[in-house]
Amino acid sequence: MSNFLAKRLNVLKPYTPGEQPQDKSYIKLNTNESPYPPSPLVKQLLNGDAIDALRLYSDPHSRSLNKAIAEYHGISPEQVFTANGSDEVLSFAFYAWGQDNGVAYPDISYGFYRVFADLYGLCSVVVPLENDFSLDIAKFDKTAGLIVFANPNAPTGLFVDINKIEALAKSNPDSIILVDEAYVDFGGVSALSLIDSCNNVVVVRTFSKSRQLAGARLGYAMASENLIDDLNRVKFSFNPYNVNRLTALAGEASIKDDEWHKSCVNKVIATRGKLLESLKNLGFYVTDSKANFVFASHNSVPAEVLYLKLKEYGVLVRHFKQDKIDNFLRITVGTDDEINNLVGAICRILKEYDT
Ligand SMILES: *Cc1c(COP(=O)(O)O)cnc(C)c1O
Numbered sequence: 001m002s003n004f005l006a007k008r009l010n011v012l013k014p015y016t017p018g019e020q021p022q023d024k025s026y027i028k029l030n031t032n033e034s035p036y037p038p039s040p041l042v043k044q045l046l047n048g049d050a051i052d053a054l055r056l057y058s059d060p061h062s063r064s065l066n067k068a069i070a071e072y073h074g075i076s077p078e079q080v081f082t083a084n085g086s087d088e089v090l091s092f093a094f095y096a097w098g099q100d101n102g103v104a105y106p107d108i109s110y111g112f113y114r115v116f117a118d119l120y121g122l123c124s125v126v127v128p129l130e131n132d133f134s135l136d137i138a139k140f141d142k143t144a145g146l147i148v149f150a151n152p153n154a155p156t157g158l159f160v161d162i163n164k165i166e167a168l169a170k171s172n173p174d175s176i177i178l179v180d181e182a183y184v185d186f187g188g189v190s191a192l193s194l195i196d197s198c199n200n201v202v203v204v205r206t207f208s209k210s211r212q213l214a215g216a217r218l219g220y221a222m223a224s225e226n227l228i229d230d231l232n233r234v235k236f237s238f239n240p241y242n243v244n245r246l247t248a249l250a251g252e253a254s255i256k257d258d259e260w261h262k263s264c265v266n267k268v269i270a271t272r273g274k275l276l277e278s279l280k281n282l283g284f285y286v287t288d289s290k291a292n293f294v295f296a297s298h299n300s301v302p303a304e305v306l307y308l309k310l311k312e313y314g315v316l317v318r319h320f321k322q323d324k325i326d327n328f329l330r331i332t333v334g335t336d337d338e339i340n341n342l343v344g345a346i347c348r349i350l351k352e353y354d355t
Contacts (some may be wrong), residue, residue, distance in 0.1 A: 086219025157289025
C-alpha cells in the first residue's frame with residue numbers, strides 16, 4: 001500500500017475469492033463453477049471472424065445479447081442489463097441505489113455485498129440469519145434504500161419463498177429489492193415474475209454457475225425499464241464497453257442452447273442428491289441446498305481439519321473462517337467421479353481422525 005491511497009481504501013477489506021491454485025491440479029470444488037464445458041455452440045461462434053472483429057469496440061448497448069436474454073425469459077430487451085460478471089451488476093446497483101438511504105443484506109451471505117457497501121462508503125444494515133441459517137426477510141422491513149439477498153443464499157443453499165419477497169416489495173415501495181439469483185437454476189423459484197407488478201424488484205443472474213462461463217465474466221439484471229436506465233447511467237459513467245465481444249458471443253450462444261444448459265443443470269442436481277446422502281451417512285449435518293453446492297458440518301471432525309486434509313488429498317473445498325459458520329464446509333457439486341473421489345478422501349480422513 002502507498003501513502004497516496006485514499007484513507008477509506010486503506011481500511012477496506014477487499015473480497016477474498018476462493019483459491020485458484022496453480023501449483024498442482026486439484027479436484028476443484030471450492031468456487032461453484034460448473035464441472036462441464038460450455039455449449040458446443042459457444043466454440044462454434046468463437047471462430048476466426050470473432051477474433052478479427054476484436055479490433056472494433058463491443059456494442060455498448062449489447063443489443064444482440066440483451067435481445068437473446070430477453071427472448072429466453074419472455075421479457076423486453078429494455079428490461080435487461082448486462083455486465084462484466086454479476087459482480088459488476090451488483091457493483092453498479094450498490095452505486096446507483098445505495099448512496100442515499102443505505103443498503104441492507106444478511107450477515108451470512110455473498111461476501112461481496114459488504115465489500116461494495118464499504119467501497120462506496122454506504123451505510124450498511126446487516127440482518128442476522130436465524131439459528132437454522134434460514135433468512136427471515138421480514139427483518140429487512142424499512143431497513144434501507146437497497147435490500148440485497150441471494151436466493152438461494154450462499155453459502156447455506158437455503159431458499160426464501162417468492163410470496164415473501166412480493167410482500168416485502170409491496171410493503172417497502174421506497175426500497176429496491178435486489179434478488180441475487182446466481183443459483184436459482186439449480187432449485188427454487190425465480191422472482192422474475194414480479195418485475196412487472198413490482199417496479200422496485202431487480203433480479204440478478206450470472207453465466208458463471210449454471211452456464212459454464214465463469215471465465216467469460218457475464219452477468220445480467222432484469223427489472224422495470226426505469227431501473228435498467230439507472231444501471232445504464234452508472235455503466236456509461238464507468239465503462240460503456242463493459243461486455244467484450246467474445247463474451248457477448250459466448251453468452252448469446254449459451255442462452256440459445258437451452259438443451260445443453262438443462263442437461264448440465266440436471267446432472268448437477270442428480271449428483272447433489274447423491275452427495276447429500278453420502279455426507280449424511282458419514283455423520284455430517286447438511287442444509288437442504290437448492291444450489292450447486294452443499295453446506296456441511298461433521299459431528300466430530302472440525303471443518304478446518306477436513307478442509308486442510310482434503311487439500312492434501314488434492315480436493316479443494318471452501319472453508320470460511322467466519323463467525324457462526326467456521327465449522328462448515330461449502331462443497332461445490334462436481335461430476336459423479338469428482339464427488340466419489342471427495343467421499344473416498346473424507347472416509348480416509350475420518351478413519352485417521354478416529355485413531
Ligand atoms: C458467484 C456469485 C456471484 C458472482 O458471479 P459472477 O457473475 O461470476 O461475478 C454473485 N452472487 C452470488 C451469490 C454468487 O455466488
